[in-house]
Structures are given as structure tokens and as C-alpha cells.
Amino acid sequence: MVKHLLALVITLCLAQLQLNAAPATKTVTGRVLDDSGAPLPGAVIKAVGKNSATAVCDANGTFKITIPTTPAVNLQVSYIGFRTETVILKAGATEHTIRLTPDAAALEQVVVTGTRTPKALKDAPVVTRLITADDIKKADATNIQDLLTEELPGLEFSYAMSQETSLNMNGFGGNAVLFLVDGERMAGETMDNVDYNRLNLDNVGRIEVVKGAASALYGANAVAGVVNIISRESSEPWTANVNTRYRSAGKEWRHGGSVSFNSGKWNSQTSVQYTSVETINLTDAFDTESDIHNVWGGNTLNAKERLVFKATDKLKFIARGGYFARESDRANYTDHYNGYSGGLKGMLDFGKGQNLELSYAYDQYDKARYVAGQRTHDHDYSNRQHVAHALYNLPLGANTLTVGADYMHDYLTTYQFTDNGAKSQYSVDAFAQFDYNPAKRLNVMASLRHDYFSNSSASATTARLAAMLKWTGFSVRATYAGGFRAPTLKEMYMNFDMAGIQMIYGNPDLKPEKSHNWNVALEHYGKTEGTLGGSYSMTLTGYMNKYNRRITTTDFAGDDTREEGAIYCNEDGVTVSGIDFNVQYRSDMGLGLKASYNYLHTSGNTVESQFSQPRPHTATWRIDYGKQLCSAYGFNAAISGRFLSAPQTKLDTDGAYSLWKFTLQQDIAQGIRLNLIVDNLLNYRPKVYHWNSAPTTGTSWSLGVSLDLDKLI
């Protein structure tokens, strides 16, 4: 009996000891999503610390992992192409939603602009610079100009008379750069390109920039590069965001909001943004040396809707509409700008990469002048474009054949035509591209396109040949690309008395501008281990562009019917060559580095004007550090900047300068974001405000709040 009792006591004691030794555990479940809300199947979840539990997300991005109750365990979440995040679990929550941010340094993100077919950055045979949604959030830029100049060296926006914006990109003028929104062109022009105010950054998923000619894929205007702004498409059931920002420069207010829903078949994205800014006095009213005295104020409204209907797994329709209104103040008048856009696209997926895309797009851009609230009708302008596209991809084993065709009807009525008249023309094109992959490490892409323009009977055939040789962590790319820009209706038919100073005449005999671009790019990317473990990439590109028949104006002596003035003409060529170097690094612990440098040299008829001249050396940089301190608070602090050397010109113009910026982004309670920016940290102020000077009066600051209502609720 005693023996039995002793045995029982010992057994109970052992059992108790065992119970004491086994730690209490809990099962944590959740989903891992990308920044658009799409699930990331295969994402790996690992408990940090002694517990080595791991889990892998299923097809819906769902995971389940068992971890100790105490001490609190954090989860490390990783997925190829995305930044590895350490997540502090919210106490008491049973379901956790973890969002990963794409890792731009890993070059795994998919881009489409360089090839018109989806390819990972490291696999695209044409070097593509990607500005991610995360970059856009961190920059919190006022507009596309500020964002692009912060991200890309070799690119500069400057003011022209009447404060139209002039662009210089790698030694080319603005009209040599094609701006697209979701692959679609925009109507209208301000100085030498579209109205950049239409390109607001609300609801932008990413921006892809391809430097160099790309007319073999995109036709006219893709002479020096393509900037494609791609809308965000949320995969969440619903989202709602409101945001506001105040900026001390110009006492600028920006208010925005967006709503989206996703019900399986239907996906809708609606966004509205309104900005108002006061006139900034840059310099003394009696400063006779400066070209520019004020940055004029005004207000801008942008509204966009994008509706996707997935009829079946293979058939999808996308409808979109947009409205834009801008009032720009001047001393004695106000200019009004309006934009209307709409489109319908059908996408049929036959499977295994075979697909067909048909689309129609309409875009209209109007201008009018008002004095004391009354429309003067002496600056009426309307440009309307109807565009129809067809694009077909056919996989042939490891290769892909892409063929497409476009039709565009272009209508323009403007005060710069005789008696405010109207002109129109149509253009048609056809193109083909073969994506040839003869070996795993070799990719060759050949493209050919022919465009025809009705009024000038001009036509242009352009080609591109891109080859890429890649092996683990390295790649070499070599590209030849042709570009062209057809004369616009304005350049062909202008008959404009410029404020009585001189007449400017169009020229129907203009030839299309032509460019030939060669570049070679070396790329290296990989991962580092240890304390500074993370991913990095480096790209060094050498380029040369030969640019001929540039359309510009020259003196005109007059003839029997026309008085003397200036007339549009084709000019002899210019050669632009240089190098572009980009390096970026992102550590798993939250440190990020990014730097870019551009050198360019021009010879021949350098593309310059009094408003803008090429700068030989330009650079941009950013160093940032981010950390999630607890489940309810995380931050990212960044110092960024850009340097522009003195322009290569004989004109009396701007000198070299650099601007530095501090950004503090704070995420609170997983739905509140506070952004504080101190711009122009070193209080730089130009002595003389030339057209291409930085339009700053010194250090300024901005404070923004963004509320993700869906996350808060």
C-alpha cells in the first residue's frame, strides 16, 4: 500500500514537473498581402527568438503558426521580391493582417513599359527605372514634377514665360518625352508637353520610366523616353482613405480621398484630390536681374474613377473616367484648364500567356482665359483625341510574339490658328515585337513599327533591338532603339501674333523628328548577410543619342502674304551621350540607401532655350531608416537630396545648387499616417531667379495626415 501511495505521489510530482516545464502556447492566424491587398501565397512566417516555429502561407495568403504565449514573440515575414518585415503582434488580436512592401532593390517587381509585356525588373531587356508606391508615399511630393526630379537625375523642370512648365530630360526637350497614364496618351499641351497637373499622385500604384527612345512600341514622342504612371488596383474587399496636407510654401492645402471596393467580379477605385496654393513672391518686385518674380497660385481639382468587371476568369473589362479643373492666377487674369478623359478596355486571356486587348480612349483638354470673372475668348483652346488600340500576345514556346495596331484622331482648335480655326488629322500604326529566348541566360527582343500621319502624309518606321545576357546576380543589356516625333497640328498650322512682339507661323512641310539611341547597361544585384543583411542592386548605363530634324523655330523674312516673324523648321542634329548610375540597398533591419548619378555631354545643336539648358552632372540620393516599434507605432525617417551642376551653356543662367530634404513618416494604429517634411534644409536661395532656378525662398515645411478608414474600422 505504502509502495502504491509512493508511486502515485512520484507519478503526480513528475506529471506536475512536466506540466511546469511545457510552456503555454497560442495559435496565431492571419494573412500576408502585398501593398494592393493581393494575397502572397508562399510567404514564409518565422517566429523570432528561441522558438523556431515556421509557417508558409497558402493560396489565399493565409497562415497559422503556434508560438509561446510568453514572452511575446515577433514574427519575421519574408517573400521573394518583398522586404522582409519583423511584425510585432497586436495584443489580444486573433487575426493578423500583414502587408509587405515590394523591395525595389531586389529587382523582382514586375514592369510593363519597356516591353508591353509583364517582366520582372531584373529580366526586362530594357532598363526600367521604377518608382514604387512606397517611394511615392515617402516623398509625399506635391506633384509629378517634384517626384520625378527627386527620384531621377538628368531630369529638370523649369518655368517658362507665363509660368508654363518646360522639361529637360537627359539633354532632350519636354516634347521628346512621352507621358502615359496606364499606357494611354493624354491630349493637350502647356509648354512642351502635357499639363503635368493632370498627373496627380493620388492612387498611383507605381511609375515606370524608360530612358531612351521607345517609338517602336509607343510611336510618336517617345524620342527620349517614356514615363508611364500606373494606377493602383486594390484587392481588398473595400478601402477608404482621406488625407490632407499643409505646406508652408505658398500656404498650400491639399485634400484628397479615395474609395475602393472589390466584390470578386467588380472592382472600383474612385479618387478625388483638391489643391489650393497662394502666389509665392520669390524676389523683390523691382529685381531687374531675375527672370521670374512670382510662382503664381491657383487651385486644382482631379477626380478619377476606374471600374473593372471580371466577366469570367478569362474576360475582363476596364472602364475609366476622369475630370480635371485648374485655375491658375496671374497678375491681371486667370487661366482655366479643364480635362475630360474616358476609356473602355477589354482583355481576353486565352491562357498560357496568350491574350488580346482592345481599347478605346477619349481625352480632351481645354484652356480659356478669364479677366475679372469674364471669359475673354482670346485664349480658347481645345484638343480632343480619340484612340483605338489592339494588342495581341502569342506565346511560342519560350518566346512571345506581340502584335498591335492603333488609330488616333486628333482635333485641335486654338487661338494660335487663324481666326481661332480648327484642324484635325488621323494617324494609324502597326507594330510587332518578338521576345526571343534561345537560352535561359539570353533574351533578345526585336520590335518594328510603322506610323502614318494623314495631314502631312508623313510616315515613320522605327525599330528596336534589345539583347540581354544574364547569370546569377549579373546581367548585361545592349539596346538600339529608334524614336520619332511627328509634327503636331500646332507646329504645322500656327498663325499666331505673339502679343504684338512677333508673328509665329506653322509649317505643313515639316518632317518628323528622328532619334537613334544606343545604350549598354551592366547590372549586379544580390543579397548581403549578417547584421546588414538585405538586398542591393547596381546599374551602370552608358548611352548615346543621335537626334536629327528637331522641330524648332527660326527667323522668317516674310513673303507676299505674311509679314516677317518666326516659322517652324527642322534643325540639324545633336548628339547626346553620357552615363547613368543607380545603386540601391535595403537592409532587413530597416536601413535603406539609394543614389543615382547622371553625366551627359551634348554636341551639335544642343537642345537648349532661355528656359532650360542641359546640366552635365546631376545626382539624387536618399538614406532612410524605418522600424516598427510596437504593434501601434512605426516610423521611417529619411534624408534625401539632389544636386544639379551649372548648365552647359553660354547663356546667362542658373548655377549649380543642391537641395536637401528631411522626411519623417509615422504610422500610428495601423491606419493613421503622419508625414512631416522639412524641405530645403540648408535654406538655399538663388541670388538671381533664372527660368531654371529652384523656385524656392528657403526652408519650408509640410505636415500631412492620412487616414485609412478601412484599417481603423
Add this chain to the structure above:
Amino acid sequence: MKAIKTMFAMMMAVMSLTMTVTACSDDDEPQAAPGAAKSIEGVYTSDMTCTVMGQESTFENITFTLKATSDDALDINISAYGNPPMAVPAMDIKGVKVSGTDGSYTIAPTQFSGTTDAGKAYSGTLQGTFANNTLTISFQLQYGAMPMPMINTFKATKK
């Protein structure tokens, strides 16, 4: 408020009476200094430089007529100048404040705007000085839809 206004009116009446009495009392006594505006009013004619986008040109025989409307305020008439397309008609700038004493005066920076008889809107800023019997006026003019301002400088001696 009404009481203050009434008191102010009475003070003004007493002051003006005192000034009148003082002025009439004794011709041998020194004259009180006239208001700043009165001191510099007159008709001034000289050349005027006009800078547009860094390019300077000179317009000859431009007349500025300064007329005092109170002790410290002037109306300024600027004669027509320039050639097409920068032909600017005569314009009046009213209510320009003046301060100073003893032959040295400052014309305060003044914003102005208006519409010409031809219906063209204009606006700008004017400021100046008067010292050593010389009037110097700078005025920046945004004229009609001209995107760039005209920055003018006028210097003339009082006769």
C-alpha cells in the same frame, strides 16, 4: 464709438482752427512745414528706363504728375509711354502714401490695379524717394496679358 468719432471731429476742428489762426497771426514767424505730399507735388519730366526680361530700354520725356490729396497722400499720373506692343497709356495711381520731413521723403510701396480705357487690365507696385530735390520712382507694371513685368525707374529734379 460715436462719442470717440465726435471727440475726434472736435479735436480736428480745434486743430484746424488753431492752424488757421497760427497761419494768420504773424507773417514774420516761420512757416509750418507743409505736409510731405505737398512738399513733393509737382510735374516732373525726364527719361525713364524700362527693363523687360533683363532687356533695358529708355523712354524719353516721360511726365510724372504728383498731386497732393492730403498731407501724406498723393495721386500720381504717369504719362503714356512705349511703343506697340508695349505701348502703355497714361495711368493714375491714387492714394500713394508719403512720409518724411526736411526735404527727404519716402513714397511708400503701393500696390495698384486698374483698367485702361481700352479695357486692358493692369496692376503693379510703385515706390520711391525724394531727396536733394530729386524724385526717384520705381514701378513694376504687369500690363494686360503680358507674361513678364515691366520694371521702370524714373528720376527727375523738381523745378
